[in-house]
Amino acid sequence: MNKRITRVLRLLFVFLCMNLVWYIVYLLMNHPILPSPGSVYKAMFQLEGREVLLNVGYSLLRILEGVLLALVIGLLIGLLMGRSPLWNKLLDPVVYLTYPIPKIALLPVVMLFFGLGETSKVLMIMLILLFQIIISVRDGVKAIPENTYDVLTSIGAGTVQKFWNVTLPGALSVILSTIRISLGTAISVLFFTEIYGTEHGMGYFIMDAWLRLDYPEMYAGIMLFSLVGFVLFLLVDLLDYKFMKWRR
Amino acid sequence: MSSSRISGLCIQELQVEYKSGQVALGQVNLTLPEHGIYTIIGPSGSGKSTLLRAIAGLLPNYTGELLFNGKPVHDKDILVGLVPQNYGLLPWKTVHGNIQVAMKITGAAGGDKAEREARITHWLSSMGIADLADRYPLSLSGGQQQRVAIARAFAILPQIMLLDEPFSALDAVTREALQQIFLDNWLAHPATALFVTHDVDEAILLGQRIIILPAGKADSIEVLDNAAVFGMKHEEKRGSNEFFEQTKRIRKVMQEKW
Numbered sequence A: 001m002n003k004r005i006t007r008v009l010r011l012l013f014v015f016l017c018m019n020l021v022w023y024i025v026y027l028l029m030n031h032p033i034l035p036s037p038g039s040v041y042k043a044m045f046q047l048e049g050r051e052v053l054l055n056v057g058y059s060l061l062r063i064l065e066g067v068l069l070a071l072v073i074g075l076l077i078g079l080l081m082g083r084s085p086l087w088n089k090l091l092d093p094v095v096y097l098t099y100p101i102p103k104i105a106l107l108p109v110v111m112l113f114f115g116l117g118e119t120s121k122v123l124m125i126m127l128i129l130l131f132q133i134i135i136s137v138r139d140g141v142k143a144i145p146e147n148t149y150d151v152l153t154s155i156g157a158g159t160v161q162k163f164w165n166v167t168l169p170g171a172l173s174v175i176l177s178t179i180r181i182s183l184g185t186a187i188s189v190l191f192f193t194e195i196y197g198t199e200h201g202m203g204y205f206i207m208d209a210w211l212r213l214d215y216p217e218m219y220a221g222i223m224l225f226s227l228v229g230f231v232l233f234l235l236v237d238l239l240d241y242k243f244m245k246w247r248r
Numbered sequence B: 001m002s003s004s005r006i007s008g009l010c011i012q013e014l015q016v017e018y019k020s021g022q023v024a025l026g027q028v029n030l031t032l033p034e035h036g037i038y039t040i041i042g043p044s045g046s047g048k049s050t051l052l053r054a055i056a057g058l059l060p061n062y063t064g065e066l067l068f069n070g071k072p073v074h075d076k077d078i079l080v081g082l083v084p085q086n087y088g089l090l091p092w093k094t095v096h097g098n099i100q101v102a103m104k105i106t107g108a109a110g111g112d113k114a115e116r117e118a119r120i121t122h123w124l125s126s127m128g129i130a131d132l133a134d135r136y137p138l139s140l141s142g143g144q145q146q147r148v149a150i151a152r153a154f155a156i157l158p159q160i161m162l163l164d165e166p167f168s169a170l171d172a173v174t175r176e177a178l179q180q181i182f183l184d185n186w187l188a189h190p191a192t193a194l195f196v197t198h199d200v201d202e203a204i205l206l207g208q209r210i211i212i213l214p215a216g217k218a219d220s221i222e223v224l225d226n227a228a229v230f231g232m233k234h235e236e237k238r239g240s241n242e243f244f245e246q247t248k249r250i251r252k253v254m255q256e257k258w
């Protein structure tokens, strides 16, 4: 418990230091493109609560949908490749060839095919995460020693029971760390996709403030966006804490 | 075939080859009566684990026949409790969770939750590990993990019980205590059991018969009757003359075949 408090205190301290640096740079620059921390926080608290919630909610929903979609498809394919040598042989070249494509470059293609609406935004996030998840699930599943299944096999467990009791928990730690790593990329991509074709979301909010030259509000948006990312990271940490107890 | 009518576990001309083409287990013919317990000893690599794995249905490729009460061993309604050499516990489940999942899958306790919990508590305390219920396997000693694996095998009340060196990680004192506990529990729930061990004394203490696997796969297996020792009170076995005679007999076979 004590450890956690010191950790929180350390984080707070670093956060304060960053604000201090910001303030010093603000003093040195003395230019409207960098407002002081005080005015940004003031702008943040003057934002209409409903509007902020709506924007944050839209962004979170898109990330959530993208992550879930990538998880479902990625788990399915990764599992197939991890458990069946035949499917691995068939799909491995596909993954190998498509993996190095920078997915962000597909943004215009996705927009052409799926329009400017919600679908293309969610699809982009899914694309970013999907390949990482496929590969990590496959490797995670392969890394489970075959004899882990022995006792369940001997008492006649079915495929589904083996999946829930062995395969999924065995691969979960890899899946969680992959999500943690690719979440950052997913959030950046979300920003890009929210610049067009929507009137909601954090990306829209920031760019809108920028166009209106309302810099304090723009910075307030950036801070809020970062907060969203931070909360998502905490969520993954929480899942890790809950499901990875057995390793400690 | 008359042999298919024999009750108990009937192993006919069992032979196992792994993919490399190397023979892991030479011809085994063996009949183990229902509610009987035989111990198996044999040098390392003689195929003891392979024999158990074949019966447990973990080997897709073997030749020969495995019957239990005239039906194939791998029939759905024949329940096998396995204690693998590496304990086979799921590291992401607690001690309690490991036993619970096995009971759920086998439908032990008729799917009744309260009954299931009561049984888990019962088996954990019979193995003397009730206080470990919420611990994860990676935080347990080898001996503690073995006890969990044994508790799990008992908890599903199997018809066939296969134990692969279940006491190998224990110190002599704990080992003797657990042999007694195991035997008491087995007598209360006498599943048809095969018990692999490296320890000659243990083989004599726990088996109605003792199966000795040869080092050479072409050699035949030796089966020693051990009814005389098995019939005694557990505490009196070690000191008895029969025990001593049996030890000598086994050592002689070991000298010839190992």
Ligand SMILES: Nc1ncnc2c1ncn2[C@@H]1O[C@H](COP(=O)(O)OP(=O)(O)OP(=O)(O)O)[C@@H](O)[C@H]1O
Pocket (backbone or CB within 6 Å): B018, B019, B020, B023, B024, B025, B042, B043, B044, B045, B046, B047, B048, B049, B050, B051, B085
């Ligand atoms: N998965 C496998 N693939 C190929 N060969 C195997 C495999 N498992 C076991 N063997 C071989 O089969 C033979 C019998 O092995 P087994 O594990 O049954 O021996 P054991 O009697 O249980 O030995 P120990 O007392 O050391 O546990 C050995 O020669 C071993 O090398």
Ligand SMILES: [Mg+2]
Pocket (backbone or CB within 6 Å): B048, B049, B050, B085, B164
């Ligand atoms: Mg073995």
